[in-house]
Amino acid sequence: ETGVTQTPRHLVMGMTNKKSLKCEQHLGHNAMYWYKQSAKKPLELMFVYNFKEQTENNSVPSRFSPECPNSSHLFLHLHTLQPEDSALYLCASSQDTFNTEAFFGQGTRLTVV
Amino acid sequence: AQKITQTQPGMFVQEKEAVTLDCTYDTSDPSYGLFWYKQPSSGEMIFLIYQGSYDQQNATEGRYSLNFQKARKSANLVISASQLGDSAMYFCAMREALLTSYKLIFGSGTRLLVRP
Numbered sequence: 001e002t003g004v005t006q007t008p009r010h011l012v013m014g015m016t017n018k019k020s021l022k023c024e025q026h027l028g029h030n031a032m033y034w035y036k037q038s039a040k041k042p043l044e045l046m047f048v049y050n051f052k053e054q055t056e057n058n059s060v061p062s063r064f065s066p067e068c069p070n071s072s073h074l075f076l077h078l079h080t081l082q083p084e085d086s087a088l089y090l091c092a093s094s095q096d097t098f099n100t101e102a103f104f105g106q107g108t109r110l111t112v113v
Numbered sequence: 114a115q116k117i118t119q120t121q122p123g124m125f126v127q128e129k130e131a132v133t134l135d136c137t138y139d140t141s142d143p144s145y146g147l148f149w150y151k152q153p154s155s156g157e158m159i160f161l162i163y164q165g166s167y168d169q170q171n172a173t174e175g176r177y178s179l180n181f182q183k184a185r186k187s188a189n190l191v192i193s194a195s196q197l198g199d200s201a202m203y204f205c206a207m208r209e210a211l212l213t214s215y216k217l218i219f220g221s222g223t224r225l226l227v228r229p
Contacts, residue, residue, distance in 0.1 A: 009156075031214075042117070043158075043204070043219040055214055088156055097214030101148070104158035 003027040006091050006105035013081065014113055021076040021108045023091030031097045032074040034066060037088040037107070049074060050097045081112045116140060117207050117220035124225050126195045133180070134190040134223045136205030146208040147188040148217065149179065153201040161203075164188055192225075200227045 004025045013019050025032065034046040048056035049068040063085075065077040074091055088109050092102040118137045126132035138147065149161040164172045164179045172179040180189040192199055205220040 033216075040221075042221050043217075045216050048214060048216065050214060056216065090156070090158060092158070101160060101163060102158075102217060103160065104150075107156035109156070 003103050004091060004093055004105035006089075006108050008108060009106065010109045010111075012111045012113060013078065015081060015083070017078075017081075019078045021078070021089055021091075021110075023074040023076075023105055025072055025074075025091075025093040025103070025105075027093055027103060029093035029095050029103070030071050031094045032068060032071070033092040033094075033102065034074065034076055035090040035092060035104075037090055039087075043090070047076075048097060055097060078110075081110075083112050086110055086112045116209070116218050117205055119205055119220035119223050121223045122221075124223055126192075126199075126225065126227055128197060128227055128229050129194055131191060131193045132195055132225065134192070134203050134205075134225065136188045136190065136220060138186050138188060138205075138207050140186075140207065140209070142210055147179070147181070148206040148208070149177070149188075149190045150204045150206060150219075151199075151201045152204060152222070158204070162190070195227045197227050197229060200225060 007022045031050045036044045045058050046060045047066045052068050067075040088107045090107045091105045094102045116139045145166045147164045151159045162172050162174045162177045164181045171181050176193045178191045202222045204222045206217045208215045209218050
């Protein structure tokens, strides 16, 4: 079992759907991250949470809404997405935001149709 | 401006040989960290090795070593004795300071294919 678990692994959704991605870490870390990996582009940081508080929003459109109910769980709520939002969404965690040795989940492959 | 540059989109290496994956970076922060991650087809990013800007020696982790040349701002990954399971995408990343924390900036990656 990996330290960071993401569900679902694959998701296909229509542009009018609402869905959520889930991330759970069992490493006792206090910082959690959402990254977006599009084809042929470097990983892009989306959100950072430290001790359940959002510390960074990297100019992400409001159709992506993160939620961090506790230090072990992180959600990404999706609403009225566009086809260009299709990508691999990776969750990561680290001890804190100053220790950036990050451990990643296997990602959710999202396709917006 | 791109801060992490990986100039090799794809590389081939023969099994059991060594291979070097290039990475150059740009930063004005005197304190920084450099990371290499491996991403197999399953999607997970696997941490391989870390080099701090003040570390005197090159980092090593098993078959992975980091050739850190600070003056040239390069942090190349060397994989010795390549194995078929090393076939994957490899990403170089740098820790960058934000207002209240740090984040990782990733390069565009190098796809490595190990030939039997």
